[in-house]
Amino acid sequence: MIPNVEYIKPKTLEETFLLLEKEGSVALAGGTDVVVNLREEKLHPQLLVDIKGLKELKGIKEIPEGIWIGALEPVQKAVEHPLIAPYTALVEGGGSIGCLEIRYRATIGGNICNGSPSADSVPGLLLYDAKAVIASKIGERTVSLESILLGPGKVDLKKGEILKGVILPKAKEGSKSKYYRRTRVKGMDLSGVSVAVYAESPGIEGKSDIRIALGAVMPTVARGRKGEAILAGKKLTDELLEEAINEILKDVNPRKGSLRAEPEYKKKMVAVLIKQALFEMNGGVLCEA
Amino acid sequence: MKHSIKVKINGQLYLEEVETGMTLLQFIRDKVGYTGTKIGCENGECGACTVIMDGDPVRACLILAVEADGADITTVEGLSEKDKLHPLQQSFIETGAAQCGFCTPGMLMAGKALLDKKPNPSDKDIMDALGGHLCRCTGYKSISKAVEIAIEKTK
Numbered sequence: 001m002i003p004n005v006e007y008i009k010p011k012t013l014e015e016t017f018l019l020l021e022k023e024g025s026v027a028l029a030g031g032t033d034v035v036v037n038l039r040e041e042k043l044h045p046q047l048l049v050d051i052k053g054l055k056e057l058k059g060i061k062e063i064p065e066g067i068w069i070g071a072l073e074p075v076q077k078a079v080e081h082p083l084i085a086p087y088t089a090l091v092e093g094g095g096s097i098g099c100l101e102i103r104y105r106a107t108i109g110g111n112i113c114n115g116s117p118s119a120d121s122v123p124g125l126l127l128y129d130a131k132a133v134i135a136s137k138i139g140e141r142t143v144s145l146e147s148i149l150l151g152p153g154k155v156d157l158k159k160g161e162i163l164k165g166v167i168l169p170k171a172k173e174g175s176k177s178k179y180y181r182r183t184r185v186k187g188m189d190l191s192g193v194s195v196a197v198y199a200e201s202p203g204i205e206g207k208s209d210i211r212i213a214l215g216a217v218m219p220t221v222a223r224g225r226k227g228e229a230i231l232a233g234k235k236l237t238d239e240l241l242e243e244a245i246n247e248i249l250k251d252v253n254p255r256k257g258s259l260r261a262e263p264e265y266k267k268k269m270v271a272v273l274i275k276q277a278l279f280e281m282n283g284g285v286l287c288e289a
Numbered sequence: 290m291k292h293s294i295k296v297k298i299n300g301q302l303y304l305e306e307v308e309t310g311m312t313l314l315q316f317i318r319d320k321v322g323y324t325g326t327k328i329g330c331e332n333g334e335c336g337a338c339t340v341i342m343d344g345d346p347v348r349a350c351l352i353l354a355v356e357a358d359g360a361d362i363t364t365v366e367g368l369s370e371k372d373k374l375h376p377l378q379q380s381f382i383e384t385g386a387a388q389c390g391f392c393t394p395g396m397l398m399a400g401k402a403l404l405d406k407k408p409n410p411s412d413k414d415i416m417d418a419l420g421g422h423l424c425r426c427t428g429y430k431s432i433s434k435a436v437e438i439a440i441e442k443t444k
Contacts, residue, residue: 002310006290007355028356035312035351036332048309050356076345099421101399102333104345105352188334188421 002038009050013162017137019049021160027051029072030105032098033114056135057109057164060084065131066169071109071162075121076100078108087168089177089196089213090124096181097121099188109163112145115153116190118216118260120181122149123196126213126223127177131167136160142167149220175200178277181215182269184260191216192260193269197277208236212274217254217266224248238286241278245271294358298323299367307354314338316354317364325365325394329423336422339395340364346402346418365394368401377401377439386435388426396422400436404443415440 010016019025024046028034037043051057057072060081067083078084079094097103097111097120111121112132122145130145137160145166148156157163181194194215199208208231212224227248234240252270254263261269279286291306298321305320317326317340329337331350338349341363368375377400380386387393396419403410403418410418415436424432 002312002353004290004308004310007292007309007353009355009358031353031356032333032348032351035353038310039331052356074345098333099336100417101336101339101346101348101421102351105347 002035003044005045006047007050008047009053011053013054013056013135014137016049016051016054016162017135017160019047020162022047025049027113027162029107029110029113030074032102032106033110051162057162063167065167068165068167069108070165071107071112073108073165074104075106075108075111076103078121079103084168086171086175087124087128087177089127089179089198090121090168092179093124093181093194093196094121096179096191102188108166112148112166113155113157113163115149115151115155115220117152117218117220118191118194119221120179120191120194120215122221123194123213123215124177124179125166125168126221127196127198127211128168128171130169133164133167134161135164136162140164146223149222151219172200176281178280180273180277182261182273190260192258193217193254193266193273195270195273195277197274197281199278199281208232208234210236210278212248214248214252214270216258216260217252217270222251224251226251236278241275241286245274248274292355292358294355296354296357296359297361299363305354309353309355311354312350313340313342313352313354313357313362314349316357317349317362320354323364323366327391327394329391329395334423335392336395336399337392339398339422341398341402341405344402344405346399363398363401365397368397375401375439376442377404377436380435380438380442381432384431384435384438386427386431392422392424392426396424396432400439403436404440408440408444410440 026045028048028050058070061068075094079091111119131142132145133142177198179196181191183189196213198211210231215221227244230244254266296303317323327337329335333348333351340349342360399418
């Protein structure tokens, strides 16, 4: 049973800020997590604020800083959008969420704000240094998306703040990315481990700008920056890649008792999937001989 | 707290008062009386409650009725025209894609949304459309076959 709590669908941002400041208020977007959590009594709001009437949170368009994705854009609309096509890891990651019917309701903003360490659209966003635009009655702040991911179910949104959308910096000409995940079953499942890798051509053969983001292996989705630093500006070799992966794995400490995968498996798969992504993007060779 | 909502279902407008906790699934079945939309897992996992809302296939168990205010919804009852079955319904019969029948309305609505959006879908499109639907009888082959036949018929 879903409780008969108060429900309001504001039409303006100003109204929304005031409603979200209220004790016990919860923002409702696509509802694919919120409605499930209400039913399972994991969420006990006094007020549901349905934000789907806010036009400021919609749209996918080119802006001077890159590509704007409104927080309310359904995942499916985003992954099918021509402006998002160059961001392969985002298209692949977003496209792996739930099933088609879920993706038509679930929103990009919701996938972020739910704060799941295994959020499938987030690694692709982090690879491209996406920014989060957060609004409240005192104004807007634009911060790195990675910086608002605090822990499982926790994002850095204060009472009365709302995620308006994300900004993806322009994808560089010739850049590539891939997203891989491992699940228990082929059908609908949450990621047990996921890896997104970005490479700039001729990054793989020549000087590397390789970026790596990991899901479901740390308290939040996160970049493997220490490993990236090892690879930066150097020619990719097997030895260098091993070194970078080992450095990344030092920070990978998956919790025990996960329903989806054991820590040892997750760590092994991080290495395998990083290599698989580079192999794929480099046309079937991992490193130049 | 009651909310007045206005929802179009299978072409007819319904004006009703609903509580926040009522799902679109409950609304369609209990308020409007269309019981073709099935209650399966009520958790978004099985696909039995799939309806088409403003052109998109969605899970009626994951949407509150109050959220559907202003929406245009098609349920399985809206597929046929008078006595004439929709090509999908016809092909489901021909291939034996309906056995116990419980998943069938959801499968049909997923197929309908696919045909509406992509008249020439790829194999992957078909798998994507049906991928979130559980069937415990058929083994799925007859269902995807039925959708393929309907695609050919409606081309």
